[in-house]
Amino acid sequence: MYDTPKKNLFYLNLILVLLLAGFFLKAEEEEYERLQDFKRFKKDNKIIDEEREKGLAVYLEELDKEAFESRKALQEYKKQKKTERNSEDSKYYEEYLKEKKDQEQVYQEDLDEYLKDKKKYSSGKYKRPFSEEFELGILSDRPRYDYKKRALYGAKPKFKSSEGKGSSSGGASGTNSFPGSNNSRPDNNFTPPAPVDPFFDDIPPPPPPMPMDDGGGFNNDGFIPPPPPPPMFDGEF
Known part of the structure; x- marks a missing residue:
């Protein structure tokens, strides 16, 4: 135990x-x-x-x-x-060098001649007494366009006819010679111009005027001529 x-x-x-x-x-x-x-x-x-x-x-x-x-x-x-x-x-290489030298000599001669002529004509001795505009007559000759035709297409007339001094049958003053003027009443006997050539970029002519309130119309017969055909462009036919 x-x-x-x-x-x-x-x-x-x-x-x-x-x-x-x-x-x-x-x-x-x-x-x-x-x-x-x-x-x-x-x-x-x-x-x-x-x-x-x-x-x-x-x-x-x-x-x-x-x-x-x-x-x-x-x-x-x-x-x-x-x-x-x-x-x-080799022989061919020498010929190539000779030909190259001749070409460089010709080029240098032409360059010297060009520089000589440039210096010669750049001086005042050979200066022209008039300009190209004077030589071509651009400043003095008649312009290459007609003012009357420009007025037909909406341009402002450059020349206007003077008003008549005598009294007319209606007592009105003289009218403008241009049918496209804004100061006169359209002429009933006015014929629209021919359509513009499609190969030019001119503005097409305006449509004929509408008949007036007096019922006269064109030639007082009530017939309104059709408007001129629109100009043709390339690729339409």
Whole structure:
């Protein structure tokens, strides 16, 4: 009965010892595995280093081969350049240089003559006493258009007829000579002009005037002529 506490203490110590032994045993196993892994790592690195050394040898061999090819290509280039230089010294090349020199000489002579003439005519000695406008008569001759025709298309008349001094039958003053003027009544006997040529870009003529309130119309017969046809443009037919 008195031995029970001793037995329990013994068992407790035994369990503690076993636990410590298991812990140290596990740590020993982990250390062993770590060393084995490190050994394999060193072995793999050795293999990699050996392969790297082999690749370095192959790389150095390729460099030597490329250097040899470069030296060979340089020798061939120098040889070809020497051959081309000999061809440039040939008879045909000398003829080409001579022809080129003659062309440059002719060009230089023409250039000198041109500069000489330019300097000669740019001075006041050869200056023309009149302008091209005076020579062509643009400022003095008659203009190249008719003012009356311009008034037909709505332009402001440049010349107007003077008003009649005598009294007319209706007692009205004289009318403007231009049918397109805004100061006079449209003439009943006025005939529209012919249609404009389609190949010109002029303004088409205005339509005929409408009959007045007195019922006279055109020629006092009540007939209104049709308007002129519109101008034709390219591509209509």
